[in-house]
Amino acid sequence: MARTPNKQSSDKVNKQRSGKASKKATKKKGKKTQKSIQKKRSTKSRKGAQNKKTVMARSPRSKPISQTLKIAVTLPRPIDGLGPVRMATRMTTQAAHHFIPEQQTIDNALHELERLGFTITGKGQLTFSVRGSRSNFEKVFGTKLSKYKVENQPEGFCAVDSFYFPKPGAPWKPAAKLKSLIDDAYIQWPHIYMNDLFPSRDPSPIPPRVNYHHLRVPGDVNLLLNVPKIHREGGSGVGVRVAMIDSGFAHGHAYFERMGYNTSTVLAPGATDADLDGNSHGTGESANLLAIAPDVNFIGVKLDNETDPNNGATVLEGFQEAMRHSPQVISVSLGFDLADRPSGKHLTSLPNSLVALEAEIEAAVANGVVVVFAAGNGHVAFPGMMPDVISAGGVYVHEDGAMRASDYASAFASKIYPGRHVPDFCGLVGLADNHADYIMLPIQEQSEIDVGNSAHDGTSSGDGWGVFSGTSAAAPQLAGVCALLLERNPGLTPVEVKELLRLTSIDVTTGNANPASNHNGGGLPAGIGPDSATGMGLVDAHAAWKMV
Amino acid sequence: MLKKKFRNPEGIEKVKSACESLGLTATASGLATLSVRTEAEYFEKIFGVVLERKTRKEISNRDFGESGGFIADESILIPESLKKYVDNISVEPPVTRLR
Numbered sequence: 001m002a003r004t005p006n007k008q009s010s011d012k013v014n015k016q017r018s019g020k021a022s023k024k025a026t027k028k029k030g031k032k033t034q035k036s037i038q039k040k041r042s043t044k045s046r047k048g049a050q051n052k053k054t055v056m057a058r059s060p061r062s063k064p065i066s067q068t069l070k071i072a073v074t075l076p077r078p079i080d081g082l083g084p085v086r087m088a089t090r091m092t093t094q095a096a097h098h099f100i101p102e103q104q105t106i107d108n109a110l111h112e113l114e115r116l117g118f119t120i121t122g123k124g125q126l127t128f129s130v131r132g133s134r135s136n137f138e139k140v141f142g143t144k145l146s147k148y149k150v151e152n153q154p155e156g157f158c159a160v161d162s163f164y165f166p167k168p169g170a171p172w173k174p175a176a177k178l179k180s181l182i183d184d185a186y187i188q189w190p191h192i193y194m195n196d197l198f199p200s201r202d203p204s205p206i207p208p209r210v211n212y213h214h215l216r217v218p219g220d221v222n223l224l225l226n227v228p229k230i231h232r233e234g235g236s237g238v239g240v241r242v243a244m245i246d247s248g249f250a251h252g253h254a255y256f257e258r259m260g261y262n263t264s265t266v267l268a269p270g271a272t273d274a275d276l277d278g279n280s281h282g283t284g285e286s287a288n289l290l291a292i293a294p295d296v297n298f299i300g301v302k303l304d305n306e307t308d309p310n311n312g313a314t315v316l317e318g319f320q321e322a323m324r325h326s327p328q329v330i331s332v333s334l335g336f337d338l339a340d341r342p343s344g345k346h347l348t349s350l351p352n353s354l355v356a357l358e359a360e361i362e363a364a365v366a367n368g369v370v371v372v373f374a375a376g377n378g379h380v381a382f383p384g385m386m387p388d389v390i391s392a393g394g395v396y397v398h399e400d401g402a403m404r405a406s407d408y409a410s411a412f413a414s415k416i417y418p419g420r421h422v423p424d425f426c427g428l429v430g431l432a433d434n435h436a437d438y439i440m441l442p443i444q445e446q447s448e449i450d451v452g453n454s455a456h457d458g459t460s461s462g463d464g465w466g467v468f469s470g471t472s473a474a475a476p477q478l479a480g481v482c483a484l485l486l487e488r489n490p491g492l493t494p495v496e497v498k499e500l501l502r503l504t505s506i507d508v509t510t511g512n513a514n515p516a517s518n519h520n521g522g523g524l525p526a527g528i529g530p531d532s533a534t535g536m537g538l539v540d541a542h543a544a545w546k547m548v
Numbered sequence: 549m550l551k552k553k554f555r556n557p558e559g560i561e562k563v564k565s566a567c568e569s570l571g572l573t574a575t576a577s578g579l580a581t582l583s584v585r586t587e588a589e590y591f592e593k594i595f596g597v598v599l600e601r602k603t604r605k606e607i608s609n610r611d612f613g614e615s616g617g618f619i620a621d622e623s624i625l626i627p628e629s630l631k632k633y634v635d636n637i638s639v640e641p642p643v644t645r646l647r
Binding site: 279316317367436 | 579583613623641
């Protein structure tokens with residue numbers, strides 16, 4: 001009979017339930033880095049004071065290992081002298097009553113245990129609990145105990161953090177009389193408190209509840225863009241390399257970790273700290289893309305430098321860095337507003353300062369990279385207006401399923417690229433009267449968006465979640481759909497990808513786009529067929545997928 | 549923005565070298581462009597431009613703010629030592645982080 005913990009059982013002790021081992025150094029570093037950020041949890045936090053109290057009430061890990069052992073004793077059954085341990089077959093409810101020992105057996109065993117210096121602490125029908133000193137246990141059972149440490153458990157979530165147990169191969173020679181009276185005796189392992197599925201996860205992978213219609217990732221975003229059928233048919237973006245250029249990507253957030261995405265973050269020149277996203281725009285928006293194409297090789301190109309914001313990377317530097325990683329799709333939710341404000345008069349030629357960026361984007365598309373840019377939110381956005389990129393506009397879907405052009409998203413005819421109408425087609429974007437607070441997204445806690453958006457989105461400041469959208473969300477959604485198409489056929493050119501999405505988008509016939517983007521004033525209207533507000537309409541991922 | 553002839557690894561290395569001779573530090577390159585950095589005052593001096601400094605813009609209703617940076621006079625003259633290699637030199641303006 002195995003006396004000492006076998007490898008499997010010791011692994012069970014050493015690799016506890018939570019704390020999935022992170023494969024990436026950036027994620028491990030991210031946990032440490034995120035924990036180093038000052039945490040000021042709101043009193044509205046769902047984890048709340050009560051959980052904290054519960055944690056505090058448990059034994060702190062700094063307590064020295066106890067010399068008093070807690071032992072479970074089983075006794076032999078009348079019929080054949082075998083007990084639950086030595087029987088070596090699985091106990092069942094039907095068999096249990098056969099193992100109830102005779103009273104005389106119980107009395108004799110307990111008497112002997114007390115005589116040998118153990119204290120009886122509990123009696124069951126089949127088992128008994130006793131306690132005794134480590135030294136006495138070693139003496140009575142003829143063994144040698146070693147110290148075991150409980151690993152991978154957050155503080156306060158295991159009864160103790162160290163305990164004694166015989167090592168594999170340790171001697172086992174119980175005192176003869178005791179051996180004849182009992183079935184077996186085992187030191188009990190420390191138990192784990194199960195009331196926090198995600199202990200010390202700050203923030204929670206589960207988004208908070210807010211009391212207005214909004215969408216959640218991944219489910220609602222996928223549902224409305226008709227993605228679930230693709231996932232069921234085996235499409236998830238496997239093998240497709242997608243780069244996203246943004247503020248940063250704090251993918252150490254419990255949501256991303258729990259989803260198990262394959263992501264990495266690289267630093268564009270001037271950017272720092274790959275695990276942080278002080279603004280959190282990139283972190284949140286990346287959840288849109290990963291919801292749709294969860295198995296892409298995601299390369300986050302971080303632009304921001306939180307310590308020295310003026311030293312962060314330019315969009316061009318970010319794009320150059322992205323291209324170094326051979327992406328098939330690039331998603332960018334940044335831009336330049338090429339209009340005189342406050343008049344709103346559109347510029348009629350591309351500023352010299354942006355010619356280099358234009359050239360780099362053109363070269364990328366010529367090399368077969370699908371480039372997706374946000375159309376803007378009332379902005380006359382460049383590079384979203386470039387003819388060869390996919391320009392992502394916005395459609396709002398009400399909880400009753402009704403669709404309309406988002407009045408938050410831009411739509412305009414470019415004066416710089418004659419004949420170019422923005423957008424090409426659309427992703428999911430909220431409405432202006434609600435700050436476009438539409439999609440619940442995971443963000444770095446205490447980030448600018450976490451704090452700033454909480455003033456109106458119903459989440460708590462510092463809880464690591466925010467409700468927001470805009471064409472910044474639409475662009476990564478469309479990029480995710482592009483990745484699914486490229487998984488199905490890696491040979492698709494950017495033109496072909498765009499055409500597939502154009503041909504299969506769902507017509508949106510009502511609503512108006514953001515008036516601030518239209519040089520004539522007044523938001524461009526949606527209508528039957530292709531229209532100024534939504535282009536070809538709301539992307540239908542599965543319809544495009546079937547056409548590949 | 550590189551001239552077409554220098555849009556290849558060898559060409560980029562030549563342009564980098566020429567930039568570095570001018571005191572410009574190359575930071576990244578793409579298929580058609582090279583990014584460099586230098587101090588604002590030095591840039592104004594060697595390119596004969598006046599830079600307008602733009603401070604960061606905070607989060608607004610329309611977007612999540614604008615990065616700080618500089619705006620340059622449109623007519624940045626290409627120095628003689630770079631004329632052979634580049635078609636255009638520009639300073640990227642501050643970018644808007646769209647919602």
